[in-house]
Amino acid sequence: MKTPPSRTLFLSGMDVKVYPDSESAAAAAALLIEQAIVDAGGKRGKAVLGLATGTTPKRVYAHLVDRHRAGALSFRDVSTYNLDEYHPIAPNDPPSYHYYMHEHLFKHVDLAPDRAHVLDGTIPEAFAADHAALFERFIEADSGLDAQLLGIGRNGHIGFNEPCDLSPREAVALKTRLVELHPTTKADAAAEFGSLDRVIPKALTLGIATILSARLIIMLATGGHKAEAVAAALRGPMTAQLPASLLAHAAARVIWLLDPAAARGLDGA
Numbered sequence: 001m002k003t004p005p006s007r008t009l010f011l012s013g014m015d016v017k018v019y020p021d022s023e024s025a026a027a028a029a030a031l032l033i034e035q036a037i038v039d040a041g042g043k044r045g046k047a048v049l050g051l052a053t054g055t056t057p058k059r060v061y062a063h064l065v066d067r068h069r070a071g072a073l074s075f076r077d078v079s080t081y082n083l084d085e086y087h088p089i090a091p092n093d094p095p096s097y098h099y100y101m102h103e104h105l106f107k108h109v110d111l112a113p114d115r116a117h118v119l120d121g122t123i124p125e126a127f128a129a130d131h132a133a134l135f136e137r138f139i140e141a142d143s144g145l146d147a148q149l150l151g152i153g154r155n156g157h158i159g160f161n162e163p164c165d166l167s168p169r170e171a172v173a174l175k176t177r178l179v180e181l182h183p184t185t186k187a188d189a190a191a192e193f194g195s196l197d198r199v200i201p202k203a204l205t206l207g208i209a210t211i212l213s214a215r216l217i218i219m220l221a222t223g224g225h226k227a228e229a230v231a232a233a234l235r236g237p238m239t240a241q242l243p244a245s246l247l248a249h250a251a252a253r254v255i256w257l258l259d260p261a262a263a264r265g266l267d268g269a
């Protein structure tokens with residue numbers, strides 16, 4: 001059932017919807033993805049989705065799986081591209097995003113295995129740049145992303161585009177590439193890997209330019225631990241020190257879906 005937002009805001013040119021709880025925010029994200037599948041399917045006969053991993057999107061995938069099981073949603077004409085993957089990592093290693101996607105979405109729906117694209121954590125490092133460039137060419141050849149699901153890190157990262165010293169202009173041009181993870185990201189991944197010293201310190205990530213090129217960007221953030229990053233990103237200024245603030249560059253195509261805890265820093269906005 002669709003719960004309406006309890007508050008809607010417009011910040012830095014972006015639509016922001018605050019839902020009564022994290023569950024209804026996740027349901028709203030799932031509905032937007034379903035609409036993108038139906039709309040793009042109607043227009044072009046296929047839909048291309050950018051997908052995210054982490055704790056936050058699990059409920060989104062659960063909703064999409066429920067809709068599929070109810071016979072209301074098919075992934076037959078869908079291609080997916082994931083935001084990121086640790087490097088190096090094997091696809092059957094539980095902390096890998098291949099494993100995550102398989103467990104939370106791919107094995108439950110009728111998405112063709114050859115259309116479910118996740119950056120390859122087994123590619124030798126010497127070929128990582130070629131692999132990243134090829135991943136972008138796949139997306140372009142698939143006519144671009146109809147919808148990109150995103151989360152925000154406590155440090156404001158999107159995908160594994162971590163805080164950095166680039167100018168905003170340079171940062172919005174960042175391409176898909178191999179990166180080093182930020183200390184906050186590693187700390188947040190420690191539980192997944194069993195301990196901080198076992199966290200894989202590098203990852204492949206879709207570039208900010210690629211993320212911003214999506215026709216719809218759905219940013220889902222829930223929980224009080226995200227409130228500070230959410231408020232800084234939505235209040236601006238745009239800075240590569242807080243990559244999510246760069247979403248304002250594509251403001252008209254971005255929608256933020258929040259629960260009250262993540263929206264806490266927006267009070268008075």
Ligand code: PGA
Nearest residue numbers: 054055056057151152153
């Ligand atoms: P989380 O990750 O959903 O696990 O909090 C979000 C992110 O880092 O993008």
